[in-house]
Amino acid sequence: MKWLYRIESAARLADRVYEYWIHAPHVARHARAGQFLIVRLHEKGERIPLTISAARGDAVRVIFMTVGKTTEELATLQAGESIMDVAGPLGRPSEIDNYGTCCVVGGGVGIASTPLIAAELKRAGNHVIGIIGARSADLLILEDEMREICDELYITTDDGSRGVHGFASDVLKRLLEERTIDRVWIIGPAIMMKVTSAVTAPAGVKTYVSLNPIMVDGTGMCGSCRVSVGGETKFACVDGPEFDAHQVDFDNLMQRQRIYTSQEKTAFERFAE
Ligand code: FES
Incomplete structure (x- = not known):
């Protein structure tokens, strides 16, 4: 494994839509609804935001559509491979309350x-x-x-x-x-x-x-x-x-x-x- 953030599982959910579970304990433990993370695949990669879709144990789930170079590149990665940076959780959480x-x-x-x-x-x-x-x-x-x-x-x-x-x-x-x-x-x-x-x-x-x-x-x-x-x-x-x-x-x-x-x-x- 080259980088810190291991891809625990990778699946294709629909045409051009992928689901990845990434081992990122600091994100998974603090992630709240509405927040996102920013990933960078390698030293030459651009930073892209991805919504946090779920968190379980030490892993966080992202679901993305391939819309350009970086998402296409991410979709080529398999379980067991890794990415360089996962920054997050970022953004303000959803305003959750008991509304009815x-x-x-x-x-x-x-x-x-x-x-x-x-x-x-x-x-x-x-x-x-x-x-x-x-x-x-x-x-x-x-x-x-x-x-x-x-x-x-x-x-x-x-x-x-x-x-x-x-x-x-x-x-x-x-x-x-x-x-x-x-x-x-x-x-x-x-x-x-x-x-x-x-x-x-x-x-x-x-x-x-x-x-x-x-x-x-x-x-x-x-x-x-x-x-x-x-x-x-x-x-x-x-x-x-x-x-x-x-x-x-x-x-x-x-x-x-x-x-x-x-x-x-x-x-x-x-x-x-
Ligand atoms: Fe740079 Fe928000 S992404 S200020």
Whole structure:
């Protein structure tokens, strides 16, 4: 083993989606819902943020989609291999309390964050409703785990291949019409969080989203993770990553996420050669 952080297990969950358990006692022992870590694979690797999806004993679970050079490279590593740096847990934990009825919504690979949030809400005494959605059934992850944690679980797929044919926002809208929901968490692609949180705004339900801007250091030093919340500039890595959804400027977030698209494409092409 070359580096300190051993990969205990590596599995492919869906097309381009991988689940890794990494031996990282300092992260695993302190990890709370909503937090993330930053990994660097080797001396020449870039730093990338990954959401903490679960913690067990001395190991932490990350679930990621291959979207560029570093995630593609990470996905080539096997159980028994190792990575150089695992920094974390980073970011502020989710604001868990006993609110009453809470809904945790995950879209696509964003579902990775939902079990930890749902489990902590459940432990705090809430009635927890899960809604997990994906483009199609084969991209749906962690269904069994969420079913075990949540009091109720709803599934949606864009193409109708599993569960409700439609979007998580459709189910959430119906639930809000039928009953009182006290808090909502939404984790997924920026556009999905924008659309889904627009459903809770008219009902005045406090809603948290976990923002995923470009990050470099993850400690508030570089400014690359700037987001606009309530007209103020915040750093997602230290002020978030969770923010009040109804205050977030999602268009600004999506624009900033695209800043390095051409450089990322070049880096990936070089890696793939
Ligand atoms: Fe550098 Fe947040 S990632 S300030």
